[in-house]
Structure formats: C-alpha cells, structure tokens
Amino acid sequence: MEDVSRDISGEIISVLESVIDKPLDATSEKDLVSDLGMDSIALMNFSMALEDHFDVSIPLDRMAEVETLGDLSDTIENLLRKGK
Amino acid sequence: MSLFSKFDGLRAAHAKLTAAGADPFSVVFEDIVSATEGILHGQRTVLLGTNNYLGLTFDEAGKQASMEAVARHGTGTTGSRIANGSYDGHARLEAELAAFFGRRHGMVFSTGYQANLGILSTLAGKHDHLVIDSDSHASIYDGARLGHAPVVRFRHNDPKDLEKRLARLADEPGEKIIVVEGIYSMLGDSAPLAEICELKRRYGAYLIVDEAHSMGVLGENGRGLAEELGVENDVDFVIGTFSKSLGSVGGFCVSSLEGFETLRIACRPYMFTASLPPAIIASTSRALTIVGEQPELRARLRGNAERLYHGLSAAGFVVGPECSPIVSVIIRDVDKAVAFWNMLLERGLYVNLALPPATPSAAAFLRGSVSASHSEEQIAFAVDVMSEVGRELGLLPSKVTELSARRRDAKDAKEPARPRAAGAGAATA
Ligand SMILES: Cc1ncc(COP(=O)(O)O)c(C=O)c1O
Numbered sequence: 343m344e345d346v347s348r349d350i351s352g353e354i355i356s357v358l359e360s361v362i363d364k365p366l367d368a369t370s371e372k373d374l375v376s377d378l379g380m381d382s383i384a385l386m387n388f389s390m391a392l393e394d395h396f397d398v399s400i401p402l403d404r405m406a407e408v409e410t411l412g413d414l415s416d417t418i419e420n421l422l423r424k425g426k
Numbered sequence: 427m428s429l430f431s432k433f434d435g436l437r438a439a440h441a442k443l444t445a446a447g448a449d450p451f452s453v454v455f456e457d458i459v460s461a462t463e464g465i466l467h468g469q470r471t472v473l474l475g476t477n478n479y480l481g482l483t484f485d486e487a488g489k490q491a492s493m494e495a496v497a498r499h500g501t502g503t504t505g506s507r508i509a510n511g512s513y514d515g516h517a518r519l520e521a522e523l524a525a526f527f528g529r530r531h532g533m534v535f536s537t538g539y540q541a542n543l544g545i546l547s548t549l550a551g552k553h554d555h556l557v558i559d560s561d562s563h564a565s566i567y568d569g570a571r572l573g574h575a576p577v578v579r580f581r582h583n584d585p586k587d588l589e590k591r592l593a594r595l596a597d598e599p600g601e602k603i604i605v606v607e608g609i610y611s612m613l614g615d616s617a618p619l620a621e622i623c624e625l626k627r628r629y630g631a632y633l634i635v636d637e638a639h640s641m642g643v644l645g646e647n648g649r650g651l652a653e654e655l656g657v658e659n660d661v662d663f664v665i666g667t668f669s670k671s672l673g674s675v676g677g678f679c680v681s682s683l684e685g686f687e688t689l690r691i692a693c694r695p696y697m698f699t700a701s702l703p704p705a706i707i708a709s710t711s712r713a714l715t716i717v718g719e720q721p722e723l724r725a726r727l728r729g730n731a732e733r734l735y736h737g738l739s740a741a742g743f744v745v746g747p748e749c750s751p752i753v754s755v756i757i758r759d760v761d762k763a764v765a766f767w768n769m770l771l772e773r774g775l776y777v778n779l780a781l782p783p784a785t786p787s788a789a790a791f792l793r794g795s796v797s798a799s800h801s802e803e804q805i806a807f808a809v810d811v812m813s814e815v816g817r818e819l820g821l822l823p824s825k826v827t828e829l830s831a832r833r834r835d836a837k838d839a840k841e842p843a844r845p846r847a848a849g850a851g852a853a854t855a
Contacts, residue, residue: 381782381783382783383782383783383786383787383788386560390560390581390587394590397590397594398594399578399590399591399594399595400578401576401577401578402570402571402576402577402578402579403571403576403577404576425594
C-alpha cells in the first residue's frame with residue numbers, strides 16, 4: 343500500500359530550504375520562478391536535491407511542466423507510486 | 427501582451443549588456459586574415475575564441491581542394507541526400523570518417539548540431555531512456571527533447587550520480603542510452619570516460635560520446651578522448667563536428683553497430699535538410715588526412731594550451747579544473763566579466779564571453795580557445811593583456827597604489843585603443 347501519510351509537500355519545502363539556505367514562506371500555490379525567483383541553475387540544483395532525497399529521477403519533460411510547488415509534489419508522488 | 431512580450435526579461439538583460447559596451451552576440455569582424463587574427467574596428471585582433479584547434483581554416487591544401495571542388499562541382503547541392511542524391515564526395519567522406527575511427531559506418535550531417543539532433547532523437551524511441559550529463563551542449567539537450575524518450579540528467583562528470591540514475595532505470599523496459607562529451611565546451615574539462623564505460627557495461631546501456639572539442643585534439647591519432655583513455659570499444663557512437671579542428675562546417679556520427687544504416691531513412695535532421703556543398707566536403711576530407719598525418723599539430727596545440735592555462739593560473743586567475751585547449755577564466759561578478767571582455771576587445775584580444783545561464787553556475791566565464799597556429803608571442807600577449815585588465819578591474823592583486831591606478835585609468839580613457847595588439851599581431855602576419 344502507498345504510504346498516504348507521507349508529507350511530500352513538506353519534505354519538498356525542507357529540501358528547498360536546505361538548497362537556498364533560508365527559511366521560506368512556501369505554500370503549494372507558489373510559482374517556482376515568479377514567486378520564489380528560481381533561475382534555471384537554481385531549479386536544476388533544487389531538482390537534483392529532490393531526486394537524491396526521494397531517490398527518483400525526474401525526467402526533463404516532466405520537470406518542464408512544473409510551475410508550482412504543488413505541481414512538483416504531484417509529479418514526485420506519481421513517480422514514487424510508479425516505482426512501487 | 428504581444429507576441430514578443432515573453433522575451434521581455436531576455437531583452438532587458440541584453441540591453442544591459444549592450445549598454446556596457448560592445449554586444450558580444452553581434453561582433454562583426456571586418457576581415458579575418460589568418461586562423462588567429464581578424465580585423466575589428468580597424469584594429470588587428472588576436473582571435474582566442476574560435477575553436478580552430480589545429481588552425482586548418484587557412485591550410486593551403488584545404489583551400490585549394492575547396493576551390494577545385496567549386497570549380498568542378500559548383501557552389502551547392504541545392505537539396506537533401508535523399509531527394510537530390512549524394513555526391514561521390516559525401517559517400518567518400520563518410521567512408522573516410524568510418525576508417526579514421528576504425529568503425530564500420532559513418533553518416534555526415536550538415537552541422538554538428540544536427541548530428542546530435544538527429545542521432546539522439548532517432549535512436550531513443552518512446553520506450554527507451556536517455557541519460558545525459560547536466561553540462562551537455564545545447565544540441566544534446568535539443569536532440570534529447572526532439573525525440574520521444576524520457577530524458578534524465580546526471581550531475582556533471584559524476585559517475586556516482588550516473589550510477590544512481592542507471593540503477594533506478596534497471597527494471598524499466600527499453601534501452602538506456604548515455605550521452606557524454608569528450609571535452610566540455612565551457613570549462614575544457616573532460617569526461618571520466620573509463621568509469622562511465624564501466625557503468626555502461628554493468629548496466630547494459632549504450633554510450634554516445636560527442637567528441638566535438640576532443641577530435642583532432644586528444645589521442646595519439648586524434649580520435650579524441652576515447653582513444654586517449656583506450657576505451658574506444660565501449661563507445662557505441664562517436665558524434666563530432668567539422669567546425670572545430672577540421673576547420674569547416676558539418677557534423678558526423680560513426681558506429682560499428684549493425685542496423686546503423688537504417689538511420690538514413692529514419693533520421694529526419696539527416697533526411698530533410700540540404701547536404702553539405704562540395705567545397706566543404708573537399709576541405710574537410712583534406713583536414714581529416716592532416717589530423718591523422720600531422721601529430722605535431724597536436725603537440726603544438728598542447729604546448730600553447732599549457733602556456734595559456736598555466737600563464738593565467740600563475741597570474742592569479744581562477745581557471746577550469748584541467749588544462750585543455752579550452753581555457754576559461756571564471757569570474758563571479760558578471761558585470762566585471764562584461765567589462766573585462768570589452769576591455770580585452772579594445773586592446774585587441776577576442777575571447778568568448780559566457781554568461782549564466784549558458785554557464786553551468788552563477789559565474790561568468792571568459793572562454794579562450796587555443797590553436798596550434800597561435801604563436802608563442804600571441805599566447806604571451808593574451809596572458810599579459812588579461813593580467814593587465816584583471817589588475818585594473820581589481821580581480822588580481824594590484825601592485826600600483828590606488829592613486830596612480832586612478833591616474834592611469836584617466837589617461838586610458840582618453841586613448842582607449844592601444845598599439846600593443848597591433849604589435850603582437852604584426853609579429854605573426
Ligand atoms: C559539444 C558540442 N557538440 C556539438 C556542437 C555543434 O557543432 P556545430 O557547430 O557543428 O553545429 C558543439 C559546438 O558548437 C559542441 O560544443
């Protein structure tokens with residue numbers, strides 16, 4: 343069974359905080375580029391940190407569709423479910 | 427909202443760049459007089475950013491072969507290989523490339539960019555997986571995106587990270603294709619190919635190596651990094667370009683895998699674009715012979731690379747992690763890098779300015795590429811003028827006091843163009 347209690351969004355935010363090294367006012371609607379000011383390098387570092395944390399590889403086309411933290415959380419959840 | 431409003435951010439960044447001086451994206455040389463010199467704003471300028479590794483753009487035999495080809499076969503093919511037919515020269519060059527690399531098959535493309543576009547997008551089908559280095563050239567990213575396979579990237583030159591990616595894919599159906607470069611174009615560092623080959627074998631993946639910057643440069647016979655490291659048998663496809671050490675334009679892929687020839691009727695960036703003109707084929711063929719027959723060019727190139735790399739490093743600059751013909755100075759402050767590039771141009775030295783996000787970090791690079799044709803004087807001139815500008819911009823420790831520096835700056839402002847470059851250039855003209 344899928345571990346429904348896992349707080350993927352929360353884990354994403356804590357990874358993000360460790361990557362940019364400061365606490366964030368991050369909610370799932372936040373847009374990674376326009377709200378959180380991430381450029382392509384920051385996004386790459388962030389996604390690689392997430393890949394390590396969740397032990398998944400996020401294909402580039404999936405990452406390209408991600409706009410908000412919520413999208414990211416859905417994508418990772420999908421990948422984790424597929425891996426089961 | 428207008429059609430172009432999505433580029434507002436890009437336009438603003440570009441405007442800031444041009445406001446700081448010349449526009450690095452639209453430098454126009456009035457003339458190119460040799461493999462290492464051009465004329466810019468009436469001034470002789472040393473070219474240290476052209477990827478002309480062996481200096482073959484001005485090789486006499488190559489120029490002659492091109493001129494004869496134009497005279498005999500005309501200026502262009504006016505169509506693709508499948509529509510208009512191949513010329514004898516296309517097929518011959520493919521055979522020569524295959525023989526050069528000791529492979530069974532060769533395919534020529536109209537540019538190296540299209541070679542990556544074509545091979546990556548065609549080889550990797552919907553159910554396969556592409557695993558690429560994160561610092562890959564744009565043509566690798568674009569080729570990966572053009573195809574239908576999922577693409578994952580691993581941390582630059584990091585076999586451990588590559589292994590994680592391969593392990594995650596181990597139970598997935600479909601083929602896994604790893605793509606790396608011989609020498610990476612921005613910092614001049616080379617791939618840990620032996621480790622990558624070992625992973626490729628362990629996980630049953632295919633391996634493509636883009637030797638764009640390492641062909642003609644590395645290996646006893648100039649076959650690139652795979653030859654240098656003795657791992658050619660593990661490389662399934664070599665991709666390369668004619669636009670660097672071979673001094674013309676075009677791209678290729680060679681392989682010994684059975685089935686390779688099918689790509690000719692499946693690979694759209696090969697099928698639906700005009701083939702290379704006869705003059706290009708002729709000089710490229712000639713250049714390929716020179717790469718094999720004149721290892722002394724590689725030795726001279728290596729000497730020049732070492733002089734520049736160690737010269738800049740001794741002057742106190744932060745340079746790339748290893749010595750290669752691509753020598754990049756890393757500058758954290760992007761505005762200073764732009765000023766640096768402009769000052770070099772005013773003093774007669776042309777290098778490439780690489781700004782984030784084209785660089786793999788938040789820093790800017792002043793990217794030099796060395797040629798076997800550079801004279802020792804030209805390399806010394808480059809080190810001197812870069813050190814001088816580095817001191818003036820406060821990037822290197824200055825020996826002069828603040829006050830005298832300011833006085834000199836004021837004087838320079840009145841006479842921006844200096845005769846030094848002309849001197850260095852004239853020595854080799
Ligand atoms: C690694 C790499 N691959 C491919 C290319 C594209 O080559 P071409 O200039 O022939 O399109 C380049 C150079 O621009 C490159 O650096």
